[in-house]
Amino acid sequence: MTEAVRKYLVTGGAGYVGSVVAAHLLERGHRVAVLDDLSTGFAEAVPAGAEFIEGRVQDAARWLDDSYDGVLHFAAFSQVGESVGKPEKYWENNVGGTMALLAAMRSAGVRRLVFSSTAATYGEPANIPITETAPTAPTSPYGASKLAVDHMIGGECTAHGLAAVSLRYFNVAGAYGSLGERHAPESHLVPLVLQVALGGREAISVYGDDYPTPDGTCVRDYIHVADLAEAHLLALDAMTAGEHLICNLGNGNGFSVREVVETVRKVTGHPIPEVMAPRRAGDPAVLVASAEAARERLGWTPSRPDLADVVADAWAFARARHEGDHA
Numbered sequence: 065m066t067e068a069v070r071k072y073l074v075t076g077g078a079g080y081v082g083s084v085v086a087a088h089l090l091e092r093g094h095r096v097a098v099l100d101d102l103s104t105g106f107a108e109a110v111p112a113g114a115e116f117i118e119g120r121v122q123d124a125a126r127w128l129d130d131s132y133d134g135v136l137h138f139a140a141f142s143q144v145g146e147s148v149g150k151p152e153k154y155w156e157n158n159v160g161g162t163m164a165l166l167a168a169m170r171s172a173g174v175r176r177l178v179f180s181s182t183a184a185t186y187g188e189p190a191n192i193p194i195t196e197t198a199p200t201a202p203t204s205p206y207g208a209s210k211l212a213v214d215h216m217i218g219g220e221c222t223a224h225g226l227a228a229v230s231l232r233y234f235n236v237a238g239a240y241g242s243l244g245e246r247h248a249p250e251s252h253l254v255p256l257v258l259q260v261a262l263g264g265r266e267a268i269s270v271y272g273d274d275y276p277t278p279d280g281t282c283v284r285d286y287i288h289v290a291d292l293a294e295a296h297l298l299a300l301d302a303m304t305a306g307e308h309l310i311c312n313l314g315n316g317n318g319f320s321v322r323e324v325v326e327t328v329r330k331v332t333g334h335p336i337p338e339v340m341a342p343r344r345a346g347d348p349a350v351l352v353a354s355a356e357a358a359r360e361r362l363g364w365t366p367s368r369p370d371l372a373d374v375v376a377d378a379w380a381f382a383r384a385r386h387e388g389d390h391a
Contacts, residue, residue, distance in 0.1 A: 071095040071131055072300075073174075075121045075165065076138030077114065078105030080247070081180060081233075081289060084240045085136055087111040088293040097132075099124060100139065109243060121161040125168035134176030135169060136296055137162065140210070143251055144184065147206035148345045158209035159216075166220050177217065178299045181230040183285075183312065183351045185211040192318075193285075193354035196232070196310050203348060218308040227303040229362075234285035234314035234353045236292055238374040244381030245289075253324055254286075254375060258382040261334040268336055270321055272343035277350060281321035285314035285352040288368035288377070298362040309361060314353025315369045324371070331375045 072089055076082040077098030082105070089096050090113045097115040110116045117127055121139040128135075140158045141147070147154045162179075169177065184207030185200045202208045220226045237245065237254040245255045259265045273280035295313050303309060319327070322338075329336050358364045368374065 069093055069095065070133035071097070073097050073099060073124070073128060073132050073135045074114075074138065075099045075124070075135065076105065076140065076180070078102055078107060078109050078116075079138055080245045081236060081292060082136070082138035083109040083111060083243045084289050085138070085293045085296045086114050087240060087243060088297055090114060092297065097127070099127065104141070104247065106246070111243070122164045124165045125171060128168045128172045128174060130173045132172070132174045134178070134300060135165065135174060136178045137165060138180045140180065142182075142206060144204045144206050144347065145251070145344050147204050147209070151205035154205045154209040158206075159212050162213045162216060166216065169226070170220070170224055175226055175305065176300065176303060177226060177228040178296050179213065179217055179228065179230045181214055181232045181310070182207060182210045183232050183234045183314070183353065185214065185232060186351070188348045189351070192350055193316055193352045194312065195354045196312055196357050204345070214310065221306055221308040225306050227305045227307065229299040229303050229309045229311065231295060231299060232310065232312045233292065234287060234312070234351055236289050237286050238288040238290065238368070238377040239381030240290045240293070240377075242381070242384070244378060244385075246385065253284075253321060254328070254378050255382065257325055257328040257336055258332070258379055260336050261328060261332040261379070262382060262386045266337065267339045268325060269341040270338050271341050271347065273340060275349040277320055279320050279322050282347055283318040283320045283350040283352065285316065285318055286324075286371055286374055287314050287366060288374045291366040291368050295358060295362060295364045298364050302362045311358040311362060312353040312355050313358055313364075314355050315366055316353060316355060317369070318350060318352040319371055327371050327375050328379075331372055331379055
């Protein structure tokens, strides 16, 4: 049976995860419009075949109409450390922007939403792996802003019949062809370590080695960005009017900062010097997901669970960009 062609708005679709999800939607034959103000995204990351609208999510009502079948919402600021120093920036953009988007969807009669949430909503979890029933106690304004949006979406579903799925990511890495991670400034571990391998920085900073973990460094659950994208497409088919479904996305395996660095050494063949640095504000010691709800409700199983494969795809993307920059 041929899948029906649908039209989707992807907010933040010039960013890392949003661009990969937009590419997956296009590959399935859907029509895609990307809305992005390019404050953290890149115009060249918008996949070929997508309509590009340069604008803020706060102004979504200018473009959203009843021709859209749904919205996939990635537009947000996401730097934990910055959010501690500039909380107002995160409330205004992440919360205020989503409030405006929900109003635009309500007005246009667009009743399907997939929201890019985060494991940062859980804060310092009492039990590992983390399930969706775990208490939410974010340790940063970034995590708090995402949790506030989850509450907003829940209210919208109950009051106005929205069908919505919030996907709480753990650590996303890897690349999908020419689409990969390149934040400016970069704060995520895998691309930072790869910058060392490419000669872009002298060493990788390890933020704290006194956490209550086996080697003293933070432990995170890494998921390949292509696996993440596939979960979003499954979520579009699994949602129900009036229900707000929340699913964690992760592999269920934790890797410490030092284990990630060692994996990059093996994949790239480069020595990666480490330098110790103080802990970052708002960083939990361990974040590892239980993704059973995603398996049961979405039918989702990650097909690229090996950290070495994740790093290898990210390395191929980083090298291609480096060679292009120095051609």
